[in-house]
Amino acid sequence: MAPLHPGRKNALLLVALLLVHFILMSSSVRSVEGISLLERGVVQVSRPVVGWASGAGSGVRDVREGYVDLRAAADEAKKLQARVRLLEREVERLRGEGRENERLRRLLLMRDHLTPRSLAASVATARVDDQSHVAVLDKGTEDGVRVDQAVVSWGGVVGRVVFADRRYSKVRLLTDPNSGVAGIVQRSRAEGMVLGRGVDLLEMAYVPHYADVLVGDRVVTSGLDGVFPKGLGIGSVVEVGEGAGASKSIRIRPDVSPDSLEEVLVLLEPRGTAILDLGVEEGVR
Numbered sequence: 602m603a604p605l606h607p608g609r610k611n612a613l614l615l616v617a618l619l620l621v622h623f624i625l626m627s628s629s630v631r632s633v634e635g636i637s638l639l640e641r642g643v644v645q646v647s648r649p650v651v652g653w654a655s656g657a658g659s660g661v662r663d664v665r666e667g668y669v670d671l672r673a674a675a676d677e678a679k680k681l682q683a684r685v686r687l688l689e690r691e692v693e694r695l696r697g698e699g700r701e702n703e704r705l706r707r708l709l710l711m712r713d714h715l716t717p718r719s720l721a722a723s724v725a726t727a728r729v730d731d732q733s734h735v736a737v738l739d740k741g742t743e744d745g746v747r748v749d750q751a752v753v754s755w756g757g758v759v760g761r762v763v764f765a766d767r768r769y770s771k772v773r774l775l776t777d778p779n780s781g782v783a784g785i786v787q788r789s790r791a792e793g794m795v796l797g798r799g800v801d802l803l804e805m806a807y808v809p810h811y812a813d814v815l816v817g818d819r820v821v822t823s824g825l826d827g828v829f830p831k832g833l834g835i836g837s838v839v840e841v842g843e844g845a846g847a848s849k850s851i852r853i854r855p856d857v858s859p860d861s862l863e864e865v866l867v868l869l870e871p872r873g874t875a876i877l878d879l880g881v882e883e884g885v886r
Contacts, residue, residue: 757834757856
């Protein structure tokens with residue numbers, strides 16, 4: 602850098618002295634309010650900076666307070682959601698109890714209408730596959746359960762007892778491939794044998810081609826097999842065909858679904874005892 606000219610240097614020194622003198626005079630000269638000119642100038646110069654800093658601080662404070670409010674709202678929402686889930690589970694539990702009470706009420710009503718003595722039992726477990734459809738009951742020989750006794754539920758036939766121990770028993774369900782029950786069409790009195798096929802639908806065999814059977818017909822037990830009393834519901838006809846040989850091809854949807862079994866009645870009276878035909882209420886399985 603080139604050295605300053607002596608004249609310029611003196612001029613700069615003079616300006617600096619005058620500036621210092623002006624600052625000293627400003628600090629000593631005060632307004633009516635008692636504020637010096639220097640203080641007023643500093644305030645005027647710094648006011649935008651102070652205002653910006655104050656606004657920034659206020660914004661940060663607002664953001665912080667908003668975040669706290671959001672956290673509080675989120676915590677409250679979680680508590681409310683947990684409460685709603687708890688109430689939903691309670692409602693579902695009460696609905697389940699209501700459905701169970703209704704099933705038991707219908708089962709007791711059915712037992713009151715049955716002529717033979719019967720025993721209420723719960724389905725402990727069920728196995729349903731292509732090879733076998735079997736349910737295990739929580740009642741056995743100590744309760745009077747014997748092999749070949751009929752097992753029913755509200756609406757119709759469930760199956761027959763194939764094994765009984767002291768405290769439990771096994772029931773071959775109507776849909777089992779080895780199951781069979783003598784049936785009769787309520788409307789036309791056409792008779793045949795209803796057989797399980799290991800699927801949802803049953804087959805009614807040995808029904809002559811000339812027999813009057815229509816889709817929608819109700820099929821009930823005829824009592825001719827010596828196990829199931831007459832008049833118990835089996836199912837409704839969903840398909841009628843010519844079939845092979847001398848028999849029609851008839852498919853039946855059972856009144857009692859194996860998947861919905863929870864409580865049943867074991868009929869303890871001798872085979873073939875007649876009962877009242879209770880029919881099937883719409884929507885009750």
